[in-house]
Amino acid sequence: MKTTLTERFGIEHPIFSAGMARVAQAELTAAVSNAGGMGCLGGVSFMPEALIAEIEKIDSLTDKPYAINLLLPVSLTTEDEEAWKPVRELWGRLSEDERGKMAGVEALLTKGAVADQVEIVLDTAPAAVSLTFAAPDWFMKECKKRGIATIALAGSLGKAKEYADAGVDFIVAQGTEAGGHTGYVTTMTLVPAVVDAVDVPVIAAGGIADGRGLASALSLGACGAWVGTRFIATPEAYGHDAFKQRVIDGRFQDTDITFSYSGKRMRAFSNEWTEQWASGGSDASFPAQYAVAGTRVETGYQDGDIAEGMMPVGLTLGLVHEMLPAGEVVRRMSAEAAQIIRGLHDRVL
Numbered sequence: 622m623k624t625t626l627t628e629r630f631g632i633e634h635p636i637f638s639a640g641m642a643r644v645a646q647a648e649l650t651a652a653v654s655n656a657g658g659m660g661c662l663g664g665v666s667f668m669p670e671a672l673i674a675e676i677e678k679i680d681s682l683t684d685k686p687y688a689i690n691l692l693l694p695v696s697l698t699t700e701d702e703e704a705w706k707p708v709r710e711l712w713g714r715l716s717e718d719e720r721g722k723m724a725g726v727e728a729l730l731t732k733g734a735v736a737d738q739v740e741i742v743l744d745t746a747p748a749a750v751s752l753t754f755a756a757p758d759w760f761m762k763e764c765k766k767r768g769i770a771t772i773a774l775a776g777s778l779g780k781a782k783e784y785a786d787a788g789v790d791f792i793v794a795q796g797t798e799a800g801g802h803t804g805y806v807t808t809m810t811l812v813p814a815v816v817d818a819v820d821v822p823v824i825a826a827g828g829i830a831d832g833r834g835l836a837s838a839l840s841l842g843a844c845g846a847w848v849g850t851r852f853i854a855t856p857e858a859y860g861h862d863a864f865k866q867r868v869i870d871g872r873f874q875d876t877d878i879t880f881s882y883s884g885k886r887m888r889a890f891s892n893e894w895t896e897q898w899a900s901g902g903s904d905a906s907f908p909a910q911y912a913v914a915g916t917r918v919e920t921g922y923q924d925g926d927i928a929e930g931m932m933p934v935g936l937t938l939g940l941v942h943e944m945l946p947a948g949e950v951v952r953r954m955s956a957e958a959a960q961i962i963r964g965l966h967d968r969v970l
């Protein structure tokens with residue numbers, strides 16, 4: 622397949638694996654890139670030294686292009702003491718044991734760690750950086766200087782326009798079906814609306830798990846697909862087998878919208894933790910809420926405690942029925958989409 626996406630990066634299939642915090646580490650990133658798609662490292666969950674090691678690992682596993690995801694809202698990049706106060710207070714209340722379990726969110730709760738991530742990523746100069754929540758001007762300039770493509774995730778039309786004005790190279794239009802932080806508009810509606818509104822190539826996300834999803838994305842005007850949940854059920858993804866199995870066995874009604882992970886709107890597995898949160902909660906907001914729920918991330922991913930863990934997941938859990946190597950997911954999705962597109966021509970015209 623040839624689209625703006627494959628042409629820009631010299632890749633075979635117009636498929637990105639999403640930069641999922643914790644889940645998308647070196648193995649998944651490299652496997653997707655080696656299969657001719659484009660892997661994306663979930664960079665936000667690594668403390669600076671671990672991020673360097675993980676990037677070295679990707680480089681030892683592939684010589685193909687890959688991307689790295691970062692979160693750069695002002696609340697994480699500011700040096701302002703006042704802004705960090707609520708985070709510090711919550712962080713200070715954690716026991717040693719609890720801190721040991723904060724691997725996935727530690728960098729977001731440590732003042733200066735995100736700035737270090739930025740420096741490391743700019744020095745690495747991967748083929749692309751994906752951004753969520755914000756595409757700050759200072760960072761865009763540094764990427765342009767180094768020839769790093771910028772990709773930004775938008776869950777609304779307004780956000781997509783903001784990213785277009787900021788000069789990003791690609792916009793991911795992410796529908797509410799998606800796992801992780803998500804908006805209100807469906808993929809089917811948001812993608813064509815963004816395609817019409819901006820003069821930037823659009824990648825579709827949310828609800829895409831197979832060739833039918835990719836073919837639909839291309840029909841809606843996108844130049845490729847950005848896929849998260851489908852890649853959880855792969856041997857290369859990080860996470861306990863119980864978590865992956867839950868994706869395979871899952872039904873649509875097993876996800877919920879919750880603010881219990883980060884303080885922002887997110888689609889995740891509904892379980893005892895999210896229900897307990899819904900009936901009680903706390904008033905912590907982003908990013909301080911990470912210090913409230915942070916230990917629960919590894920409760921899910923490391924310990925496989927499905928009832929008490931905090932695990933983002935999208936509606937495609939209702940479409941994922943088997944564990945497959947990540948490379949196989951990429952190849953099948955692309956081949957099936959090509960077949961559908963050819964078949965539609967014969968069937969409809």
Ligand SMILES: Cc1cc2nc3c(=O)[nH]c(=O)nc-3n(C[C@H](O)[C@H](O)[C@H](O)COP(=O)(O)O)c2cc1C
Binds near residue numbers: 665798801849936
């Ligand atoms: C487990 C998980 C973790 C995620 N973590 C991140 C993240 O750290 N940064 C980010 O930009 N998006 C994150 N996302 C959202 C994905 O980038 C992507 O938009 C979404 O998974 C696409 O929808 P899908 O799950 O239906 O394929 C995450 C999604 C999941 C399922």
